[in-house]
Amino acid sequence: MTQTTQDFNSGLKAFLDASPTPFHAVTSMIALLEIGGYRSLDESQAWDLKPGAKHYVTRNGSSIIAFVVGTEPLAKSGLRLAGGHTDSPCLMVKPQPEINNMGYFQLGVEVYGGALLNPWFDRDLSIAGRIVYRDQAQQLKQKVVDFKQPVAMIPSLAIHLDREANSGRSINAQNDIPPVLFLEDGLTGSTDFRTLLAERFLGEDSEVLDYELCFYDTQPAAEIGLKQEFITSGRLDNLLSCYVAIQALLAAEGNNTSLIVCNDHEEVGSVSAIGADGPFLESVLERIVQAQGADNINSVIDGSLMISCDNAHAVHPNFIAKHDGTHMPVLNGGPVIKVNVKQRYATTSVTASLFRQLCADSDVPMQTFVSRSDLGCGSTIGPVTSSRLGVPTLDVGIPQLAMHSCREVTGSEDPLRLALVLEAFFNKAGNLSIEVE
Numbered sequence: 001m002t003q004t005t006q007d008f009n010s011g012l013k014a015f016l017d018a019s020p021t022p023f024h025a026v027t028s029m030i031a032l033l034e035i036g037g038y039r040s041l042d043e044s045q046a047w048d049l050k051p052g053a054k055h056y057v058t059r060n061g062s063s064i065i066a067f068v069v070g071t072e073p074l075a076k077s078g079l080r081l082a083g084g085h086t087d088s089p090c091l092m093v094k095p096q097p098e099i100n101n102m103g104y105f106q107l108g109v110e111v112y113g114g115a116l117l118n119p120w121f122d123r124d125l126s127i128a129g130r131i132v133y134r135d136q137a138q139q140l141k142q143k144v145v146d147f148k149q150p151v152a153m154i155p156s157l158a159i160h161l162d163r164e165a166n167s168g169r170s171i172n173a174q175n176d177i178p179p180v181l182f183l184e185d186g187l188t189g190s191t192d193f194r195t196l197l198a199e200r201f202l203g204e205d206s207e208v209l210d211y212e213l214c215f216y217d218t219q220p221a222a223e224i225g226l227k228q229e230f231i232t233s234g235r236l237d238n239l240l241s242c243y244v245a246i247q248a249l250l251a252a253e254g255n256n257t258s259l260i261v262c263n264d265h266e267e268v269g270s271v272s273a274i275g276a277d278g279p280f281l282e283s284v285l286e287r288i289v290q291a292q293g294a295d296n297i298n299s300v301i302d303g304s305l306m307i308s309c310d311n312a313h314a315v316h317p318n319f320i321a322k323h324d325g326t327h328m329p330v331l332n333g334g335p336v337i338k339v340n341v342k343q344r345y346a347t348t349s350v351t352a353s354l355f356r357q358l359c360a361d362s363d364v365p366m367q368t369f370v371s372r373s374d375l376g377c378g379s380t381i382g383p384v385t386s387s388r389l390g391v392p393t394l395d396v397g398i399p400q401l402a403m404h405s406c407r408e409v410t411g412s413e414d415p416l417r418l419a420l421v422l423e424a425f426f427n428k429a430g431n432l433s434i435e436v437e
Contacts, residue, residue: 001247001248001251001416001419001420001423003247003416005412005413005416008247008415008416008419009223009231009412009415009416011243011247012221012231012240012243012415013220013221013222013223013231013233015028015032015239015243016221016233016234016235016236016239016240016243017220017221017233019235019239020126020128020146020214020216020234020235021062021128021129021130021144021146021212021214021216022061022062022063022086022087022264023061023062023128023129023130023144023212024128024144024146025062025086025235025239025242025262026058026061026062026063026064026086026262027061027144029056029064029066029242029246029262030056030058030064032246032247032250033054033056033066033246033250036054036250037054038054038055038056038066039054039055039056040055040056040057040058041055041056041057042057043057043059043283047287047291048291049069049287049288049291049292050069050291051069051070051071051292052068052069052071052254053068053069054066054067054068054069054254055067055069057284059273059274059280060264060273060274061130061142061144062086062087062264062274063086063261063262063263063264063274063275063280064086064261064262065259065260065261065262065280065281065284066246066249066259066260067257067258067259067260067284067288068249068252068254068257068258068259069257069288069291069292070254070255070256070257070258071254071255072255072256072257072429073292073293074257074289074292074294074299074300075294075299075300075303076303076430076431077255077256077257077303077429077430077431078256078257078300078301078302078303078304078305078431078432078433079257079258079259079285079288079289079300079301079304079305079391080256080257080258080259080304080305080425080426080428080432081258081259081260081261081304081305081306081307081385081391082245082248082249082258082259082260082261082306082307082308082309082422082425082426083245083260083261083262083263083276083281083306083307083308083309083381083382083385084238084239084241084242084244084245084260084261084262084263084308084309084310084381085238085241085242085262085263085264085265085266085267085276085310085380085381086238086239086242086262086263086264087112087113087238087264087265087266087267087268088113088234088235088237088238088239088267088404089111089112089113089114089115089116089267089404090112090113090115090214090215090216090406091109091110091111091112091115091120091177091179091214091215092109092110092111092112092212092213092214093107093108093109093127093129093193093211093213093214093215094107094108094109094110095210096108097109097193098191098192098193099178100184100191103183103184104180104182104183104184105180105181105182105183105184105191106178106179106180106181107152107178107179107181107193108178109177109178109179109215110173111173111177112214112267112268113267113268113404114267114404115404115406116402116404116405116406117171117173117176117177118171119402119405119406119407120154120177120215120217120406121154121155121156121177122153122154122155122156123153123154123217123218123219123406124150124153124217124218124219125150125151125152125153125154125179125215125216125217125218126146126147126148126149126150126151126152126215126216126218127146127147127151127152127213127214127215127216128144128145128146128147128148128213128214128216129144129145129211129212129213129214130142130143130144130145130211130212130213131143131145131197131201131208131210131211131213132208132209132210132211133198133202133206133207133208133209134206134207134209135202135203135205135206136203136204136205136206140209143201143202145197145200145201145213147200148218149218150218151181152179152180152181152215153179153180154177154178154179154180155180179215194207194208194209194211195208197211216234216235216406217234217406217407219234219407220233221233221234223412228412229331229332229411229412229413230331230409230410230411230412231409231410231411231412231415232407232408232409233407233408234406234407234408235408236311236400236408236409236410237310237311237400237403237404237408238266238309238310238311238380240311240398240400240410240415241309241310241311241397241398241418242262243415244309244398244415244418244419244422245260245262245309245422246260247419248260248419248420248422248423248425248426249422249426251419251423252423252426252427253426253427255427255429256426256427256428256429257288257292258426259284259285259288261276261280261281261385263275263276263280263281263381266310266380266381270381270384275384276381276384276385276388277384277388281385281388281389282297282388282389285297285389297389298390301389301390301391301392302392302433303431303432303433304391304392304432305351305354305391305392305393305394305425305432306346306382306385306386306389306391306392306393306394307355307393307394307396307422307425308346308380308381308382308385308393308394308395308396309396309397309398309418309422310338310380310381310382310395310397311397311398311399311400311403311408311410312329312336312338312367312369312396312397312398312399312400313329313369313399313400313403314329314330314331314399314400314401314410314411315328315329315330316401322372322375323372324370324371324372324373327368327369327370329367329368329369329399330367330399330411331399331400331401331409331410331411331414332411332412332413332414333365333367333399333411333414334359334364334365334366334367334414334417335359335364335366335367335396335397335398335414335417335418335421336366336367336368336369336396336397336398336399337352337355337356337366337367337368337369337394337395337396338368338369338394338395338396338397339352339368339369339370340370340371340377340379342377343383344377344378344379344383345377345379345380345382345383345394345395346382346383346385346386346393346394346395347382347393347394347395347396348392348394350392350434351392351393351394352394353434354394354432354434355394355396355421358421358424358425358428359421361424361428362417362420362421362423362424364417364418364420364421365417367399369397369399380395382394382395383395392432396418398410398411398414398415398418399411399414
């Protein structure tokens with residue numbers, strides 16, 4: 001990979017800004033892959049997967065798998081897998097969202113994932129996602145849409161009316177966060193949100209039937225700090241990992257069969273047809289393995305490795321006590337190996353050692369994260385994928401602050417570092433199993 005840190009981060013920021021929803025993220029990834037020579041596959045058709053072939057396949061428009069068929073036999077190189085997820089905590093528009101209070105037109109929302117709600121107040125918000133509609137010919141169609149400019153806000157209650165706002169205020173997800181879109185004029189009757197969507201995005205005589213839409217903060221991604229050492233953006237968790245994995249795959253030599261998977265629905269448990277706990281990855285791997293003449297996927301698992309990439313908790317300077325005293329990842333300190341004995345992360349001593357060696361080979365610093373013993377631990381697609389496939393797996397991530405906020409922070413040096421390690425992983429010659437004495 002020949003990109004400088006500045007060039008890499010410039011592409012990353014453009015990707016983040018273009019990807020307010022999983023549907024947009026997949027569209028953005030497809031554009032990058034096609035520039036790199038990857039071509040689309042249809043799951044309903046037969047696949048002709050010759051060595052050197054570069055392809056991608058999507059499900060639901062919000063999950064994607066991209067892979068290169070290696071020139072080395074699977075028995076020699078195994079499968080090289082890297083994963084992330086396309087979804088982020090957000091505010092989803094409800095199916096019957098219209099609220100009219102005191103002349104304000106608002107939309108009811110449902111909290112998707114474990115969102116930090118306080119940062120959503122007093123932001124310039126827009127709406128994006130997917131709509132399904134019936135056109136003039138009475139045909140059902142779907143379309144990815146984005147209002148792009150700010151169209152809504154969630155105003156804070158003035159401190160004069162809530163003197164406890166800075167000491168003990170809680171947020172009621174039903175009552176306190178419906179965004180305001182405009183003032184009703186009292187002349188046109190009740191506003192229908194589906195009609196607004198049709199007027200904005202469709203032609204005449206087309207009718208919106210349903211949608212999956214969310215609000216997002218319109219502030220663009222930026223490099224900040226007196227030394228430009230931070231990247232701030234929405235959806236760093238986990239579009240950052242998706243972009244890093246794409247760049248590593250595009251830079252890979254193609255000798256080994258290498259694959260990236262970016263699943264939707266991780267933030268709500270991964271249990272869906274397109275989530276990590278669904279059949280998507282397994283079905284694609286079976287077709288790749290069959291095309292390369294292996295008996296079945298189990299015959300190549302031992303020499304394979306899955307690197308699950310999902311951002312890690314950096315130590316917060318104002319809340320140091322929330323971290324284990326000997327496991328305090330810092331921004332720009334390098335990628336983080338995530339460990340949990342309850343298997344909330346899939347890392348083992350073997351898979352961690354393989355990653356440590358890759359970091360050393362790439363001259364990239366690395367860190368380790370373990371939660372405090374008296375705090376719970378999050379999870380990601382690593383344990384889910386590992387349990388479904390039986391593939392040796394580890395969980396890693398770029399350290400960040402403000403995880404699950406609508407505006408998150410990471411270091412400007414670490415994204416390229418992880419991309420270099422993943423590129424080395426895709427290119428490393430030979431089987432990845434470690435000999436037992």
